[in-house]
Amino acid sequence: xxxxxxxxxxxxxxxxxxxxxxxxxxxxxxxxxxxxxxxxxxxxxxxxxxxxxxxxxxxxxxxxxxxxxxxxxxxxxxxxxxxxx
Amino acid sequence: xxxxxxxxxxxxxxxxxxxxxxxxxxxxxxxxxxxxxxxxxxxxxxxxxxxxxxxxxxxxxxxxxxxxxxxxxxxxxxxxxxxxxxxxxxxxxxxxxxxxxxxxxxxxxxxxxxxxxxxxxxxxxxxxxxxxxxxxxxxxxxxxxxxxxxxxxxxxxxxxxxxxxxxxxxxxxxxxxxxxxxxxxxxxxxxxxxxxxxxxxxxxxxxxxxxxxxxxxxxxxxxxxxxxxxxxxxxxxxxxxxxxxxxxxxxxxxxxxxxxxxxxxxxxxxxxxxxxxxxxxxxxxxxxxxxxxxxxxxxxxxxxxxxxxxx
Numbered sequence: 001x002x003x004x005x006x007x008x009x010x011x012x013x014x015x016x017x018x019x020x021x022x023x024x025x026x027x028x029x030x031x032x033x034x035x036x037x038x039x040x041x042x043x044x045x046x047x048x049x050x051x052x053x054x055x056x057x058x059x060x061x062x063x064x065x066x067x068x069x070x071x072x073x074x075x076x077x078x079x080x081x082x083x084x085x
Numbered sequence: 086x087x088x089x090x091x092x093x094x095x096x097x098x099x100x101x102x103x104x105x106x107x108x109x110x111x112x113x114x115x116x117x118x119x120x121x122x123x124x125x126x127x128x129x130x131x132x133x134x135x136x137x138x139x140x141x142x143x144x145x146x147x148x149x150x151x152x153x154x155x156x157x158x159x160x161x162x163x164x165x166x167x168x169x170x171x172x173x174x175x176x177x178x179x180x181x182x183x184x185x186x187x188x189x190x191x192x193x194x195x196x197x198x199x200x201x202x203x204x205x206x207x208x209x210x211x212x213x214x215x216x217x218x219x220x221x222x223x224x225x226x227x228x229x230x231x232x233x234x235x236x237x238x239x240x241x242x243x244x245x246x247x248x249x250x251x252x253x254x255x256x257x258x259x260x261x262x263x264x265x266x267x268x269x270x271x272x273x274x275x276x277x278x279x280x281x282x283x284x285x286x287x288x289x290x291x292x293x294x295x296x297x298x299x300x301x302x303x304x305x306x307x308x309x310x311x312x313x314x315x316x317x318x319x320x321x322x323x324x325x326x327x328x329x330x331x332x333x334x335x336x337x338x339x340x341x342x343x344x345x346x347x348x349x350x351x352x353x354x355x356x357x358x359x360x361x362x363x364x365x366x367x368x369x370x371x372x373x374x375x376x377x378x379x380x381x382x383x384x385x386x387x388x389x390x391x392x393x394x395x396x
């Protein structure tokens with residue numbers, strides 16, 4: 001199966017700081033698909049908080065959310081909504 | 086992959102900038118180093134101008150024998166607009182013509198007091214590390230009895246908990262959750278932690294803990310060569326797991342094949358002990374002791390003996 005991906009500009013004013021990152025990971029863990037987040041060519045598992053925080057995603061940065069699995073569309077949609085709000 | 090500029094060399098090595106300081110931001114695009122020997126004779130057809138140039142005793146001695154006009158000509162040809170730098174080894178005096186050409190075109194000239202072969206090997210090592218293929222993998226890297234073990238598996242399978250138990254048993258944590266991996270040479274992978282989360286471990290229910298402050302400096306390592314991969318997965322009744330250990334499974338990361346074992350996870354299974362033993366067994370195999378193979382041979386001999394007796 002082909003992995004779905006979507007490029008997103010981070011709208012969170014403070015970027016993905018520790019608390020928003022934890023919420024993001026919790027949201028990602030609700031889905032069964034394999035989910036990834038990519039920044040500047042570095043890809044991490046969107047369900048793991050340490051990997052996500054190691055990217056230090058700031059506000060207005062371009063990231064890519066990738067998903068592979070049965071609920072990939074829904075997952076990408078919700079995660080996109082989370083980071084752009 | 087990171088970009089390397091000439092000024093990085095100045096920061097990392099005992100080099101002195103003599104001329105061409107306008108060019109210290111030039112990018113070095115290859116780890117190859119050129120020694121412009123044949124170019125000194127005036128043959129520039131295949132001059133690898135994008136490489137770092139290194140002038141040693143032989144090249145310099147030949148250059149010094151040239152006429153003033155030839156000196157100027159060679160210097161101008163050596164200093165192209167993309168040459169990232171010219172290193173002069175052995176602390177040799179630098180000819181005026183070369184300094185002039187370097188200043189004019191902005192090619193940095195770096196002076197080293199060391200011998201040419203030393204300079205080449207140090208620079209090549211540094212550049213090869215910088216240009217090494219690079220990737221990041223979701224997993225935990227632990228040094229167990231000196232064996233770099235990469236623990237992989239789905240989120241929530243218990244990688245970090247297992248790492249914590251291993252650290253408690255005296256082993257060393259390299260990276261949790263996200264491991265940056267560099268390929269060195271054609272057969273070696275070296276893993277390290279992303280700088281931001283170094284020494285940290287995330288345990289569900291506890292949150293982020295700092296392994297170094299909790300367990301001491303001996304419980305962490307900055308980087309480690311990866312020798313073994315342990316893949317944890319939730320026990321699947323229908324799947325066949327290795328019962329003998331006669332065949333070695335492999336996993337390919339970039340261009341390197343690493344031995345891999347899949348260990349099924351079930352509540353009550355002590356994963357840390359199993360992984361510890363896997364690492365020890367791996368060392369033993371590399372030393373030439375293979376328990377599974379030895380047993381298999383014994384069994385075969387026994388069966389053959391029985392057969393002979395019944396015949």
